Amino acid sequence: MDAESYTDLMPIIFLGVAFFTVAISMLYWSAKRGQLRDFDKQAKTIFTEEEPEGELSDSFPAKPKKKKGRDKLKFESQ
Amino acid sequence: MSQSTTNTAGETPYSTNSTAERAELSTIDASIRTAALFFVISAIGWLMIGTVLALLAAFKAHEPNFASTYEFLTFGRVRSAHLNAMALGWGNNIIFAVGLWIMARLCRSPINHKGLLLIAGIFWNVGLTVGIFGILRGDITSVEWLEIPHYATPLLALSYALIGVWGVMAFRFRKGDHVYVSQWYILAAIFWFPWLYIVAQIMIIWFPARGVVQSVTNWWFAHNVLGLWLTPMALATAYYLIPKVLGRPIYSYYLSVLGFWSLAIFYNWAGVHHLIGGPIPVWLISAGIVASVMMVVPVVVVGINHHMSVVGLHREVWRSPTLRFVVFGAISYTMVSLIGSAMALRTVNQVTHFTHFTVGHAHHGVYAFFTMIMFGGVYYMMPRLLKREWPSAGLIKLHFWACAIGITIMVVALQVGGWIQGMEMNNAEIPFLQTVQNTIPWLKARSVSGIFLTVGHVAFAVNFFWMLFAAGAVRAKQGPTLLAEVKEGGVA
Numbered sequence: 111m112d113a114e115s116y117t118d119l120m121p122i123i124f125l126g127v128a129f130f131t132v133a134i135s136m137l138y139w140s141a142k143r144g145q146l147r148d149f150d151k152q153a154k155t156i157f158t159e160e161e162p163e164g165e166l167s168d169s170f171p172a173k174p175k176k177k178k179g180r181d182k183l184k185f186e187s188q
Numbered sequence: 189m190s191q192s193t194t195n196t197a198g199e200t201p202y203s204t205n206s207t208a209e210r211a212e213l214s215t216i217d218a219s220i221r222t223a224a225l226f227f228v229i230s231a232i233g234w235l236m237i238g239t240v241l242a243l244l245a246a247f248k249a250h251e252p253n254f255a256s257t258y259e260f261l262t263f264g265r266v267r268s269a270h271l272n273a274m275a276l277g278w279g280n281n282i283i284f285a286v287g288l289w290i291m292a293r294l295c296r297s298p299i300n301h302k303g304l305l306l307i308a309g310i311f312w313n314v315g316l317t318v319g320i321f322g323i324l325r326g327d328i329t330s331v332e333w334l335e336i337p338h339y340a341t342p343l344l345a346l347s348y349a350l351i352g353v354w355g356v357m358a359f360r361f362r363k364g365d366h367v368y369v370s371q372w373y374i375l376a377a378i379f380w381f382p383w384l385y386i387v388a389q390i391m392i393i394w395f396p397a398r399g400v401v402q403s404v405t406n407w408w409f410a411h412n413v414l415g416l417w418l419t420p421m422a423l424a425t426a427y428y429l430i431p432k433v434l435g436r437p438i439y440s441y442y443l444s445v446l447g448f449w450s451l452a453i454f455y456n457w458a459g460v461h462h463l464i465g466g467p468i469p470v471w472l473i474s475a476g477i478v479a480s481v482m483m484v485v486p487v488v489v490v491g492i493n494h495h496m497s498v499v500g501l502h503r504e505v506w507r508s509p510t511l512r513f514v515v516f517g518a519i520s521y522t523m524v525s526l527i528g529s530a531m532a533l534r535t536v537n538q539v540t541h542f543t544h545f546t547v548g549h550a551h552h553g554v555y556a557f558f559t560m561i562m563f564g565g566v567y568y569m570m571p572r573l574l575k576r577e578w579p580s581a582g583l584i585k586l587h588f589w590a591c592a593i594g595i596t597i598m599v600v601a602l603q604v605g606g607w608i609q610g611m612e613m614n615n616a617e618i619p620f621l622q623t624v625q626n627t628i629p630w631l632k633a634r635s636v637s638g639i640f641l642t643v644g645h646v647a648f649a650v651n652f653f654w655m656l657f658a659a660g661a662v663r664a665k666q667g668p669t670l671l672a673e674v675k676e677g678g679v680a
Contacts, residue, residue, distance in 0.1 A: 121391065121397065121401070122401060122404050122405060122408065125387060125408075126456060126457060129383075129456045130453065130456070133449070133452040133453050133456075134453070136376075136452070137449055137452075140367070140372075143365065144365070145366070145367055145445075146445060149440075149441035149442045149445070150437075150441065152366055152368065152441055153431070153437040153438050153441035153444075154437050155294075155364075155366050155368055156294065156368060156370075156428060156431060156432055157431075157432075157435070157437075158213055160213055161213070161432060162435065163435050163436070163437065164435045164436075165435045166433065166434065166435055166504055166507075166508070167432060167433050167435060168433040168508040168509065168510045168511065168567075168568055169507045169508055169509075170507060170508075170509055170581040170584065170585075171577045171578045171579070171580070171581050171584075
């Protein structure tokens with residue numbers, strides 16, 4: 111490729127830089143909004159009263175009937 | 189920006205005992221039920237069409253005269269129709285279903301204006317149908333991953349924009365300030381995909397750039413469709429379902445955030461490694477190689493996080509239809525990504541380039557990783573949308589084993605055969621025709637793998653429509669979600 115033809119690559123280079131800039135900007139925004147603090151608490155936000163932490167919420171259908179209809183997990187983190 | 193509903197006692201809808209607030213999940217599930225069902229039905233339809241096209245293409249690779257009577261059944265058209273049916277038909281429809289459902293749940297925000305979402309979905313599938321027919325009738329473009337003829341793409345772009353808006357609106361009106369890592373992945377992908385698609389369409393199809401810039405744009409797009417669209421959606425699903433099903437928080441939330449941001453920063457540069465040895469500036473290829481190797485960071489981070497999250501609970505993983513598929517996909521993500529980073533190295537690429545190794549690698553990523561996780565997502569989502577149990581555990585097991593064995597055979601056959609092919613092609617003493625003939629046993633193995641995958645897909649489709657029409661399905665009692673109480677059998 112001739113040296114002057116490198117200008118053909120400018121749109122791609124611009125896009126790459128723009129992409130990178132947007133990613134860094136979003137990272138800055140998330141840091142400012144406190145998204146990068148208190149990770150332990152944030153990891154538990156997916157659990158609900160209906161689908162709580164500490165209980166298995168999925169198994170194959172037509173299994174033998176359980177006493178309370180749910181499987182209780184037995185691991186020590188709870 | 190967000191609307192917080194935390195009350196004075198510091199409770200959120202996720203911790204309160206209020207029945208009304210606890211019913212929020214059911215409301216959200218109900219709000220997206222019709223649209224999600226439409227997208228899942230469409231996805232399964234495209235999955236079956238794509239499977240037939242894949243079988244045709246696979247057989248024709250070692251039996252060139254097979255079904256060669258008609259032009260629309262020639263290898264080039266069938267293979268490209270298969271790719272687009274799977275990537276844009278199966279892949280995008282299932283993302284619209286599972287991704288939007290997870291987004292709505294995490295944002296605790298019901299989907300509004302469902303009718304418009306449905307219309308956008310119909311437009312997407314009409315546009316794709318026109319595009320696939322266009323490919324088969326010979327209007328195919330010569331650009332890989334962008335083969336759909338130009339008259340179908342505006343409808344695809346417009347309908348995608350309408351669908352993507354719903355994800356953004358759910359995020360915009362979310363309740364609570366926290367953004368879970370799955371939301372980061374989904375939100376980012378919602379922006380990345382249209383950016384990639386529209387820029388590639390403009391620079392290659394509508395106003396073509398000069399010379400090799402088209403190739404650079406082509407592989408920037410094609411590689412990023414996997415890395416910045418399919419990958420984040422699958423990882424978002426895994427990060428939601430693994431802790432959700434096990435009832436155990438993700439091992440390290442810090443690592444999950446680190447994984448997301450390193451993917452966002454590094455992946456965009458990696459696609460150029462497809463042009464190693466091509467007539468483009470060496471520094472550009474080197475940048476792509478560096479980014480490809482840097483991808484080891486998010487891959488190892490995600491791998492450690494997923495592995496540590498299920499440690500000690502392997503029995504529970506095996507008992508869950510959802511996690512069987514999701515964990516298979518998560519393991520595949522680690523493997524395919526590390527192999528991909530190695531393939532970007534010049535010395536390795538000298539062997540694998542222009543061989544079936546790359547084809548095996550693509551299926552490793554799009555099927556063993558992305559598709560298997562999405563299967564898991566459907567197994568978790570559907571009972572909650574329909575409040576019904578899956579009718580057949582046997583069909584779920586058949587689906588899993590047929591797909592797991594099938595894709596393993598395919599990846600091993602194409603990568604081992606592809607490596608041998610590459611070594612032979614680099615040996616000037618071996619005639620080229622001989623190297624082609626030596627690939628035939630491996631290509632036959634791929635056809636066998638296709639039969640396994642077809643069996644799995646049929647089992648999945650039968651179970652899904654059986655459940656949809658509720659013939660013999662176990663119904664759950666009334667309640668906020670299926671999980672609360674189940675009449676008999678296992679929980680959803």
